[in-house]
Amino acid sequence: MSTIPKQTAEIFKVLSKGQFISSNSSNPEIVRLYEVIDFEDNYDILREYFININFVLEKGDEYYYFSRQEVKQDLEKKIERAYKWIDYLDFLKTFNNAFSSGLRFQISEIVTKLKIDADLETKLESINKDNKNWEDSVKTIIEDLEKESFIELCNEISGEYKVLASFKYLEDLVMAININNDEEEVQQ
Numbered sequence: 001m002s003t004i005p006k007q008t009a010e011i012f013k014v015l016s017k018g019q020f021i022s023s024n025s026s027n028p029e030i031v032r033l034y035e036v037i038d039f040e041d042n043y044d045i046l047r048e049y050f051i052n053i054n055f056v057l058e059k060g061d062e063y064y065y066f067s068r069q070e071v072k073q074d075l076e077k078k079i080e081r082a083y084k085w086i087d088y089l090d091f092l093k094t095f096n097n098a099f100s101s102g103l104r105f106q107i108s109e110i111v112t113k114l115k116i117d118a119d120l121e122t123k124l125e126s127i128n129k130d131n132k133n134w135e136d137s138v139k140t141i142i143e144d145l146e147k148e149s150f151i152e153l154c155n156e157i158s159g160e161y162k163v164l165a166s167f168k169y170l171e172d173l174v175m176a177i178n179i180n181n182d183e184e185e186v187q188q
Helices: 008-015 028-038 042-051 072-095 107-114 118-127 134-147 167-175 183-187
Strands: 056-059 063-067 104-106 151-155 160-163
Touching (some): 008 042, 028 042, 028 063, 042 056, 072 107, 072 118, 072 134, 072 167, 107 134
Antiparallel strands (some): 056 063, 104 160, 151 160
């Protein structure tokens, strides 16, 4: 019988908060946990272990996360969150089409581009329901993404952030949405 890694409690602590464990994190502890899960057959062992407590260990492209069977009320909340993530992704891809895993950026770069890009400004205004100034609105978006471990602050002095591998989860979420644009529907 295969043994459960001794870091299982640490892995559970991170993933049970709804966070991701990404291979390209600047946090050495997160990278170490990624390597533990990714080592030999640990993923299969941990997946089987966590399923017994109703958590499903999922593997993405260079990241891990938990999923669970959802009751209808929880599913509705998840859909609302997905709308928010789609808006954030749209805003960030408008800021920089290459906004993806590994990209480094500063909030000030986004605010500067807002001054010259009307499309970016319009997208921020649709997200900004509290009528905050641009910088505060962008900070809120970045804090939300950081809290969910899609990005992380990698240099406190310069305020530089890094997009983590888990950001691909958001990109995959949007790509999974299939909108049927049949001519019949357009004519109605």
